[in-house]
Amino acid sequence: MKKIYVVGIGPGEYEQMTIRAVKALESCDVIIGYTVYVDLVREHFAGKEFLTTPMKQEVERCRMAFEKAEEGKTTAMICSGDAGVYGMSGLMLEIGQEYPDVEVECIPGVTAAIGGAAVLGAPLIHDFALISLSDLLTPWEKIEKRLLAAAAADFVICLYNPSSKKRHDYLQKACDLILQYQPETLVCATVSQIGRDGEEKHIYTLKELRDLQVDMFTTVFIGNSQTREINGCMVTPRGYRV
Amino acid sequence: MKKIYVVGIGPGEYEQMTIRAVKALESCDVIIGYTVYVDLVREHFAGKEFLTTPMKQEVERCRMAFEKAEEGKTTAMICSGDAGVYGMSGLMLEIGQEYPDVEVECIPGVTAAIGGAAVLGAPLIHDFALISLSDLLTPWEKIEKRLLAAAAADFVICLYNPSSKKRHDYLQKACDLILQYQPETLVCATVSQIGRDGEEKHIYTLKELRDLQVDMFTTVFIGNSQTREINGCMVTPRGYRV
Numbered sequence: 001m002k003k004i005y006v007v008g009i010g011p012g013e014y015e016q017m018t019i020r021a022v023k024a025l026e027s028c029d030v031i032i033g034y035t036v037y038v039d040l041v042r043e044h045f046a047g048k049e050f051l052t053t054p055m056k057q058e059v060e061r062c063r064m065a066f067e068k069a070e071e072g073k074t075t076a077m078i079c080s081g082d083a084g085v086y087g088m089s090g091l092m093l094e095i096g097q098e099y100p101d102v103e104v105e106c107i108p109g110v111t112a113a114i115g116g117a118a119v120l121g122a123p124l125i126h127d128f129a130l131i132s133l134s135d136l137l138t139p140w141e142k143i144e145k146r147l148l149a150a151a152a153a154d155f156v157i158c159l160y161n162p163s164s165k166k167r168h169d170y171l172q173k174a175c176d177l178i179l180q181y182q183p184e185t186l187v188c189a190t191v192s193q194i195g196r197d198g199e200e201k202h203i204y205t206l207k208e209l210r211d212l213q214v215d216m217f218t219t220v221f222i223g224n225s226q227t228r229e230i231n232g233c234m235v236t237p238r239g240y241r242v
Numbered sequence: 243m244k245k246i247y248v249v250g251i252g253p254g255e256y257e258q259m260t261i262r263a264v265k266a267l268e269s270c271d272v273i274i275g276y277t278v279y280v281d282l283v284r285e286h287f288a289g290k291e292f293l294t295t296p297m298k299q300e301v302e303r304c305r306m307a308f309e310k311a312e313e314g315k316t317t318a319m320i321c322s323g324d325a326g327v328y329g330m331s332g333l334m335l336e337i338g339q340e341y342p343d344v345e346v347e348c349i350p351g352v353t354a355a356i357g358g359a360a361v362l363g364a365p366l367i368h369d370f371a372l373i374s375l376s377d378l379l380t381p382w383e384k385i386e387k388r389l390l391a392a393a394a395a396d397f398v399i400c401l402y403n404p405s406s407k408k409r410h411d412y413l414q415k416a417c418d419l420i421l422q423y424q425p426e427t428l429v430c431a432t433v434s435q436i437g438r439d440g441e442e443k444h445i446y447t448l449k450e451l452r453d454l455q456v457d458m459f460t461t462v463f464i465g466n467s468q469t470r471e472i473n474g475c476m477v478t479p480r481g482y483r484v
Contacts, residue, residue, distance in 0.1 A: 008356075008360075010260065013262075014261065015260065015261040015262040015265065016260050016261070016262055016350070017260060017261060018252065018257065018258050018259060018260050018261075018352060019256065019257040019258070019259060019260075019261065019264065020255075020257040020258055022261065023257065058482055059482055082352075082356050082359075082360075083360075083364075084356065084359040084360055084364050084365075084366055084367060085356065085359075085366055085367065086367065086368065086480070087367065089360070089363065089364040089367065090363075090364035090367035090477050090478060090479055090480055091479075091480065091482050092364075093363050093364055093472050093473070093475050093477050094472060094477065094479060094482075096472075096473070097472060097473065106359075106360040106361075106363065106364065107360060108258070108352045108356045108357050108359070108360035109352065109356075110260060110324075110350045110351065110352060110356075111356060114250075114324050114326065114327065114350045114351075114352075114353060114356070115350050117324075117326040117327075117348075117350070118250075118324075118325075118326055118331070118348040118349060118350035119348075121331065121332075121335050121348065122325075122326050122331040122332035122334075122335055122348065123326075124326055124327055125326060125327065125328065125329065125331065125332035126328065126374070126380070127371070127372060127373045127374060127380075127385075127388055128371070128372055129369070129370070129371040129372075129392070129397065130369060130370055130371075130372075131369045132368070132369060137480050137481035137482065138368070138369075138481060142396070143369075145395050145396075146369055146395045146396075146397060148395075149391040149392065149394055149395035149397075150371070150391065150392075150395070152391055153387050153388040153390075153391035153392070154384070154387075154388075155371060155388060155391075230335050230336060230338075230339060231335070231338070231339065233335050235332050235335050235336065236332060237332055237333075237336060238328070238332055238333065238379050239379035239380060240300055240301055240333050240336075240379065
């Protein structure tokens with residue numbers, strides 16, 4: 001059977017990959033991904049064929065992977081974090097319908113929410129909602145509705161894609177919606193470059209977060225009514241009596 | 243500096259641990275956890291001191307870890323999946339306030355939502371909410387509110403702790419709440435024993451899921467309006483034009 005692995009490589013540094021992901025990549029002839037991610041793993045998998053496509057060529061990238069697998073080469077499509085969270089595994093399974101003799105196996109990884117939470121302490125210890133602020137593929141009205149619902153039900157919220165050149169005020173808009181239900185003093189945080197050189201974390205109030213400019217390498221955490229700062233960490237207690 | 247690692251060991255099989263987690267456990271003198279999880283890693287870390295406490299003794303387990311670290315032994319508290327998602331890292335940071343000379347480092351892992359999603363295909367590819375149905379530490383009214391909010395805003399929903407001896411009808415209750423906003427035909431799924439012997443996945447409609455009995459080793463996935471079944475996989479498309 002011809003084989004494609006769809007592999008989450010974790011937040012960035014090699015050591016945050018799972019053993020299963022490493023073994024899958026070692027077994028491959030071809031490793032395909034967005035340029036930045038391929039550069040993160042290249043040195044650890046010498047002798048492989050590496051192929052990249054730039055951003056916004058996701059469909060082409062997937063087809064390229066299936067074409068390689070059709071040629072009989074064991075192939076991996078890599079994504080940062082987990083391939084199943086805002087990654088390529090959905091698109092790979094959709095396009096895979098056109099290549100019925102290629103088996104697709106998804107290998108999970110540490111997504112930015114999980115990796116960033118560990119950097120911050122324990123913000124996601126209880127129920128949480130993960131929301132992307134990118135409206136490239138989702139109408140903004142739907143994003144707004146989800147932000148309001150999550151804030152009203154007191155979910156901890158983790159935001160992916162909080163900003164870009166064209167969307168410099170989206171984090172502010174998101175905070176304004178959340179402020180309809182949560183107080184200005186709510187404990188929030190950002191983590192940037194998770195698991196990479198220059199990793200940084202900061203804790204803010206929701207009011208401070210609202211007025212912040214963040215970049216696209218930043219993951220944003222918005223606490224719930226129980227979230228606290230403990231010794232510089234962001235912690236959402238689960239309710240144990242200590 | 244005295245040191246404790248709080249380590250997510252992934253869904254179960256050794257290969258789903260990250261390299262970072264393996265290295266941390268290798269560096270430890272003492273590995274502490276709930277009995278079932280310690281048994282999962284014991285054979286891979288020969289020569290360590292292993293300590294366990296049964297379920298519902300989480301506070302005692304944390305104190306035991308800090309006492310060992312105070313003695314100068316490098317110690318790891320292990321959790322299945324990720325320690326920061328319904329795991330021990332929050333409690334460890336809370337109790338850590340009493341042991342200011344012990345440094346706590348959280349090492350992320352693949353939580354059941356991420357691991358189970360990879361087994362199913364790509365159900366969590368877009369915005370999702372993670373909700374535990376256990377009311378041991380959370381009032382049921384709050385769980386209800388979150389289920390309704392998540393369904394109303396068309397989040398994909400992943401349910402942890404969908405059942406137990408005392409809570410045999412909670413999944414049914416949850417489905418009934420979701421049915422206020424989503425159709426009976428909504429694509430849902432269960433995965434049990436993720437990454438362990440006997441791993442099983444099943445795809446259901448929301449109506450079928452409502453009438454199902456599941457056990458506590460099962461993670462439940464409830465799709466959104468866009469989720470589809472593709473060749474036996476559960477896939478939530480992200481909106482790319484294929």
